[in-house]
Each structure stands twice: as structure tokens, then as C-alpha cells.
Amino acid sequence: MSLRTHYTSEIKPEDNGKEVIIAGWIHRIRDLGGVRFLIIRDMKDTIQVTIKKGEVPQDLLEITEKLREECVVTVKGIVKANRIAPKGREIIPKEIKVLDKPVENLPISISSKTEIGLDTRLNYRVLDLRRPEVLAIFKIQSKLVEGMEEYLIEQKFYKVFTPCIIGAASEGGSEVFPVIYFNRSAFLRQDPQLHRQLVVISGLDRIYDLGPSWRAELSHTPRHLCEHRGCAVEMGFIKDEYDIMRVQENLIVRGIMKVKKECGEELELLNKKLEVPSTPFPELRFPDVYDILEAYGKKIPFGEDYDRESELILAKYVKEKYKSDFFFVNRFPFKVKPFYVMKVDEDPQWARSVDLIYKGLELSSGGQREHRYEKIIEQIKEKGISLLSLQWFTDFFKYGAPPHGGFNIGIERLTMQLLDLSNIREATLFPRTPERLLP
């Protein structure tokens, strides 16, 4: 049994005369002397409560005299359709209960339009989230992921949970966070990658995992977090990496469609118009990438990885040529990718390794994995990694593994790019960065 009968968004002018109870925070008070307007905010929207001297019980005038912004209240009253009220309706109160009130002034204003720096906002994140335009980001993020999950479920993927604490650093490359595991050392995963592969070769060959990953990198950029979440998909019995690219682009499309369909008000609040991207997404391939970059005056040595600037150049190229914000980059040089990627058998300098770029930012990486035991061992040796350290993983490939592949889409990055947020921390409820561990 809830304290409220309606969320504010559910009250329409057609409800004229109906008795309702709303519950929420005092968003704003406009006191004109003889008439006092309380704007009440809940999770969904706001509504105006109008208190006119002489038209409401005397005790309401006294109660509302003492109210401040961000008091938590319930209001029981009659809905009145009124053209001059916001959204054509207001509540004439019969009873107002104060459930709680702030014990001190708020450090940041919820209702005022004064701009607040991101760092300050994150220091007071809980209050920051009370601002409807901030909350809108996370409502959208929720629907985005929901749309993606709907697609995966339709496509017969199972949702699985893989471990966050791992006994051995998985990929090399980026730094891992050590954790104390009783009397042993362990790590937080950088990626659910290897365990996902193990699930697929176990026989559960269409899975996804929504969960966190950690990177112990001192990254000071608007697009890196020490803790981020991914939608990680892995599937078996694929023909080649193109099978996973098709899943990936449909996944993105379905996420965006869901947001477009269900988050009209939130998008409006953020002043965003979404276009559902058309599929298939354009694909660029190594080594053609080198030529494209060179045409834009960027020389990358043949066989080497491209850099951040190149990423932006390629995005510009794709936007001009294909009018797309999304594109895949395929066939990366094997030397810049981890041991588990599958080489192109006929031309083993290149790998069936695929990044997805969205508005110039890497959203995911993935591709086809090497499933043949001897090849995996060969590739581990080629990378100079100790076979022993990966034996826990490689041994399972001795017993029959199907061709498989997958990818991991960064949820915060997708949200950030979708909404053109200037910092990934905006797309994270409680971001973890090298300096920030609280709240």
C-alpha cells in the first residue's frame, strides 16, 4: 500500500474533480501573498498545488508557511482542470502531511537554473539526481538496456552471470585491481571475456552478461572510468565475425528504438532528437584503413594500430561517405590484439577482430575467437605469455569447442554518445575514477 494514489504524470485535466494523493518533494514555492503555489516533484514529473487564502482550510496556510524546498510531503486534494495551470491541471489541497524536512540548507539547488560544475554535482550526486534533466539520463539508460535485452531474449540468448573476482589477470594490457581473497591474491576482472567463452564452449552457446568491469588505469579523460558496465554477448556456431556484427548492430538499433519510443519526455527535457541508425553499419577494414587515413594526411605505419586522432578521422570519413554515426573496424593487426582473437587463416597478419565506433568513440570490441586448441597455444606463445598462467582457460579447449565470437558494448559510453554528453561521468550514477571513490 503506497502513500500515493497517483504519480504526478498520471494526473490529467480530464481527472477534474477527482480526489488524489500525491507524494514527493517540494520542488519550488511561489508565494504571492494571497495565493501560494507549491510545485511537487516525484519520480515522474511535477504538479502544482494551489493554496488560495479563503478557499482552503486555515491550517493549510499555516502548514505551508513553514515549508521549504525539498520537504517531503503528501498532498491529498481535488484535481482541478485549469488552463492557466502547468499542463492544464492543478491540485486544490484538503490535507498536506510533512513526512520529512531538510535539517540544513541544500548545498546545491535542485530547482534553480544556476549551472553547477560536474565535480560539485558528483560530490552531491544524490541531490544532483533530483534534477529531472539529470534523472532523465538514467531513465533513458534503463530503457536503452531494456531494449537491448528484449532483442537478445527474442534471439534466444540466455542471461548469465560470470565472476567478477578472478584468480589470474585475464588479458594483459590494462592494469587490474588486486583484491585480497582470504590468504591469496586475486583481481577484479577487466572484462568478462574469457569466462563468457568458457560458457559458450560448455554448450550454452548464446549468452549475454550485463555487468561491471574494472580498469586500474590513471585515465584522465571524459571517456574513461575505473568501473564501467558492459553488455557482453557471446555466441557459438558462427560462420565468421559477420554473424556477431549483425547481432551487434541490431542490438544497438533495438536499444535506440526503445528509447525513442518510451522516453519522449526525457529526450525533450534533454533537448535531444534521436534517429534510429540504419543497418548494416558500414565496415572499414585493415589494411584499407591505412589508405583512408593517409588520404586525410595521417600516416600510420603498415601493420600498426591507429590512435585516437585516427579514430576521429575515420568517423569523419564514414559520416561523409556513408552518413552514418556508427561503423565497424574489422581485421585489426593480430599484433595489437589479445591472444584469443582468431586470425584470418589465409592472411594471418590480420585478425577477425572488430571494434564498433559511435560518433568517433570506441563503443565495443569483439570479433571471432580462436577455438582450435593448437592455434590458441601457438598464439599464446606468440604473445610471449606464460602457458601455465592461462592453462585454467586453455585446457577446456581440448574437449571440442565450436567456432564462436562476441563483443562487449560499454553501457556508459553508449549512453554518453547517444545523448551527446560531454563526460562519461554524466552517464554513471556513482562514477569511479582515479580520484573519486565516494559517494
Added chain:
RNA sequence: GCCCCGAUAGUAUAGUCCGGCCUAGAAUGCUGGCCUGUCGAGCCAGCGACCCGGGUUCAAAUCCCGGUCGGGGCGCCA
């Protein structure tokens, strides 16, 4: 990890280059008052700040050094 930039009321800022005219300014917020249709309400009055440590100087918000924190770029990557 490397490079560049910054830190002034609760918030967001002006002032810093060229030290003194700063008793630090306007906004917003908060407190009090006026106001019967506001919708970033309006009007009047008040409250409130130079990141920390050291140095230079007759004099430091302002110049120098160190620290902390923040912003950005690179690397790493989701």
C-alpha cells in the same frame, strides 16, 4: 604514467596578466518583509568567499615554490 590549464560566498562567477584604487562586484541561493494566478514570478532589506603550506615585498586574491583537488590532451581502453 606523461603534457597543458585551473582553484574567489551554498552554487556559478568578476577581479589575477601589470601587487596598493578590494572595506572583494553583479547573479543565484539563504533569512526577513510586501504582494490573490505564479510558472527561471516580482519588489525591498539583510547574510555569506580569496584551496592548504612556505617564500618575495612596506604591502599578496593577485608574484614564486611545494602539496591537494579539479578540467583538458595523450597513452590504455568499454
